Amino acid sequence: MSMAVHVGAVGVARPRIEGRAKVTGAARYAADEPIPDLAYGALVLATVARGRVRDIDVASVRDMPGVLGVIDHTNAPRLNPEAGNFFGPDGGLRLLQDDLIPHAGRPIALVVAETPEQARAAAQALPVTYDEQPHDTRLFAGHPAGRPALTLFDAPADIGDVDAELAASAVVVDERYGTPEENCSAMEPHSATAWWEGDRLEAVDSNQGPFQIAFTLATLFHLPPERVRVRVDHIGGGFGGKTMCGPQLILAAMAATRFGRPVRVTLTRAEVFLATAQRPATDQRIRIGADADGRLRAIHHDATYEISPLAEYIEGCTELTKTLYAAPAIRTALTVVPLDILPPYSMRAPGAAPGSFALESAMDELAERVGLDPLELRLRNEPGVGPVSGLPFSSRNLVACLREGARRFGWASRDHRPRMRRAGPLLIGTGLAATSFSTGAFPSTATITAEPDGTFTVAIAAADLGTGARTALTAIAADALAVGTDRIRLRISDSAIGPAWGAGGSRGTASWAWAITEAAAKIRGPERPMTATVDTTQLLGDLASRERHAFSAVFAEVGVDPATGEVRVRRLLGMFAVGRVINPLMARSQVIGGMIGGLSMALHEEGVRDPVTGRHVNADFAGYHIAAHADVPDIEADFVPDDEPGVPWGIKGVGEIGNVGTAAAIANAVWHATGVRQRHLPIRLDRVLES
Amino acid sequence: MTTRSTISLRVNDVTHRLCLDHRRTLLDALREDLGHTGPKKGCDQGQCGACTVLLDGRRVVSCLTLAVAAEGAEITTVEGLAADGELRPIQEAFVRLDGFQCGYCTSGQLCSAVGMLAERAAGWPSAVTADVSPDGPVAELDAAEVRERMSGNLCRCGAYPSIVHAILETAARDGVTG
Incomplete structure (x- = not known):
């Protein structure tokens, strides 16, 4: 790739382009857009876990101050049942279509009024009666409703003879690990404002991929895609929770249609917990067999997780099991159990976060039983090719992460026996985990226009959730066009720009950069067009078949108070191999943020259900704790040299790998401190005390 | 029963006269009535801090402060910091x-x-x-x-x-x- 005389922007640590707007309050999020003649919608959620709506007494609130009306299943527009998501048709989108209640927290009505207070007051006053039916919200492996998951990815693997290898193993670990329901909990609650402009449905919506959301919305409302436009300026975090066409947007579009004016629907925090996608609970069994020297003979990973009958979903818990270690026999399977719950969907590091907790905890147990340094156990089982696929790795620098991380952390001086270190009353322990996260790119389109003033307008329907996409794509466009970043005018977050992958799967930057780079090559090509549009669908298809993953090693030190059971993380260090780093300042922030998400998963987060009512009982930040300032130590994160051959700029993506492995590293450190294994997250005080 | 009152709110050194629903929080008054959308509604129940503003120099969560109770105070939002x-x-x-x-x-x-x-x-x-x-x-x-x-x-x-x-x-x- 020619860099000419231009000094590159890629690889340089720079503050965010929108930094000033964000520290002065000028940055506009979905609920901040001033829109004239706005009405407000407030949701009513089902309070029972399964059954039917017997009656919604709309008449009793119709005359309350400011109320414009109520939409429920008796008068809502008919939605297209074929609308869906990545995994197929999604009944979670078909709101207010019938009287059936599939889970507690299902939206059953929208009250629309002149002010937010009036809408909320009427929604709270709206009498609803139900015909309740028995529900089932309890996940466990071996549940009679269990069946194999879809095989779109993380399909079952079975190489070698797992049973024979286990029988021949000197040491076998056979344990179960559990993770709870977790909520993405972006700080910005989902908000949408919808209105009609002639025959075009317009919406401002906080989401992770405006093109896909607009397409889904068009499908739902039986509209041609070009008559739906979804845009937003800034997005207050997503973490997977804004991947879907959310209830706020569907209901705002219904209300705008019914009342003929712009309607804003902003979810309350409780509604974010109860009505937007969560990470499913998992119940996983791992069996690992090894020789006396720690060489693996077999890995068997069976992961069971919950879904809703409304929608398919894959929580790819066993991806790492097929990636991290060489073994002659590997068997994996994903089992889904349909329950009466909100349909689960991707939360940051889907599959990999709960899956790595199980796998890397089991590897630590194996190290203990073999009597080997957990670091050495990983190094000893490093594969040369994909352990299941047999394909070469595009690049694999896990060993560099492990060795460099160990050096910086001071791992060499660790006494591997548990319960050997104290600091005052505290038990001190350290632990590590190895990780991977699959990488790649999805088809996207980008348009670059050379403007008369010497600037370039670069348009792509990307979304910047706080990932730094604006800043990174500006640097990439500048380098691809061999101009300074001051000559790039980036347009993102607008479905009207054209098809593009969303911010998800750690594939945003790679997907978008690819399209921008190809469009820039056209602009700079022999024909020198003033404008160029590129679709990368074909190019992606030509990419060589490889095992493509980012890798990292996470090291944790914890202090455990034996009197209270409290676990506090004292040190956290991550070394990452994530391809070429576009902006080291932002990339470091992102992986550190991911590690904090992993810390929060390890110690705090748990969607707690009342087994009697089937309802979540902690749908707020008091009951569902996410890591706060006082929970988080200073964190060290850095990158080893890495590349991704065949992908422009060598990008792998940094969005999710930070979350992976941290929970296992912390759980392993808790074992090292206390001598007791924690196989269920979060590692609550009572679990530490009871063990 | 009176459900609204006309009050003065002094925000970032500017005084505004507003007729407000008594239920209106300071956060909603800032955002919806005055266009100060810098303060954010993250939870609306005092658990997240995204709505924090300064009231006479002291930090408060504006989602748990009624607008009518902020009359007479010097209110500083993020927009007033610079x-x-x-x-x-x-x-x-x-x-x-x-x-x-x-x-x-x-x-x-x-x-x-x-x-x-x-x-x-x-x-x-x-x-x-x-x-x-x-x-x-x-x-x-x-x-x-x-x-x-x-x-x-x-x-x-x-x-x-x-x-x-x-x-x-x-x-x-x-x-x-x-």
Whole structure:
């Protein structure tokens, strides 16, 4: 790739382009857009876990101050049942279509009024009666409703003879690990404002991929895609929770249609917990067999997780099991159990976060039983090719992460026996985990226009959730066009720009950069067009078949108070191999943020259900704790040299790998401190005390 | 029954006359009536801190403050931190050290940091202050003090380490003012 005389922007640590707007309050999020003649919608959620709506007494609130009306299943527009998501048709989108209640927290009505207070007051006053039916919200492996998951990815693997290898193993670990329901909990609650402009449905919506959301919305409302436009300026975090066409947007579009004016629907925090996608609970069994020297003979990973009958979903818990270690026999399977719950969907590091907790905890147990340094156990089982696929790795620098991380952390001086270190009353322990996260790119389109003033307008329907996409794509466009970043005018977050992958799967930057780079090559090509549009669908298809993953090693030190059971993380260090780093300042922030998400998963987060009512009982930040300032130590994160051959700029993506492995590293450190294994997250005080 | 009142709200050195629903929170009045959308609604129940503003220099969660109860106070929002368009040191440090990602909690973090530095300078102890006696020394502002005092401001992106660095650096350089 020619860099000419231009000094590159890629690889340089720079503050965010929108930094000033964000520290002065000028940055506009979905609920901040001033829109004239706005009405407000407030949701009513089902309070029972399964059954039917017997009656919604709309008449009793119709005359309350400011109320414009109520939409429920008796008068809502008919939605297209074929609308869906990545995994197929999604009944979670078909709101207010019938009287059936599939889970507690299902939206059953929208009250629309002149002010937010009036809408909320009427929604709270709206009498609803139900015909309740028995529900089932309890996940466990071996549940009679269990069946194999879809095989779109993380399909079952079975190489070698797992049973024979286990029988021949000197040491076998056979344990179960559990993770709870977790909520993405972006700080910005989902908000949408919808209105009609002639025959075009317009919406401002906080989401992770405006093109896909607009397409889904068009499908739902039986509209041609070009008559739906979804845009937003800034997005207050997503973490997977804004991947879907959310209830706020569907209901705002219904209300705008019914009342003929712009309607804003902003979810309350409780509604974010109860009505937007969560990470499913998992119940996983791992069996690992090894020789006396720690060489693996077999890995068997069976992961069971919950879904809703409304929608398919894959929580790819066993991806790492097929990636991290060489073994002659590997068997994996994903089992889904349909329950009466909100349909689960991707939360940051889907599959990999709960899956790595199980796998890397089991590897630590194996190290203990073999009597080997957990670091050495990983190094000893490093594969040369994909352990299941047999394909070469595009690049694999896990060993560099492990060795460099160990050096910086001071791992060499660790006494591997548990319960050997104290600091005052505290038990001190350290632990590590190895990780991977699959990488790649999805088809996207980008348009670059050379403007008369010497600037370039670069348009792509990307979304910047706080990932730094604006800043990174500006640097990439500048380098691809061999101009300074001051000559790039980036347009993102607008479905009207054209098809593009969303911010998800750690594939945003790679997907978008690819399209921008190809469009820039056209602009700079022999024909020198003033404008160029590129679709990368074909190019992606030509990419060589490889095992493509980012890798990292996470090291944790914890202090455990034996009197209270409290676990506090004292040190956290991550070394990452994530391809070429576009902006080291932002990339470091992102992986550190991911590690904090992993810390929060390890110690705090748990969607707690009342087994009697089937309802979540902690749908707020008091009951569902996410890591706060006082929970988080200073964190060290850095990158080893890495590349991704065949992908422009060598990008792998940094969005999710930070979350992976941290929970296992912390759980392993808790074992090292206390001598007791924690196989269920979060590692609550009572679990530490009871063990 | 009267459900509305006409009041004066003084926000960022400007006085506004407003006729407000008594149920209207200060946060909604700032956002919906005055167009100050810098303060954010993250939870609307005082658990996340995204709506933090300064009321007579003290930090409050504006979602749990009724607008009518803020009459007569000097209200400062994130929009009022950068007087004359010049970023305050704490704002500059947030940008340079990457003390945010999505930015949604940022206005609350900034207002909270400014209020917190003033509280600490006034000698207010925190839960991690060793000596909490009335005549004890002003606590040295280390990372543990900052983390404890800032724990009412949640950040899901996990910008905490950079926020703490930004506050410590600013406090060391610019003291109380932030």
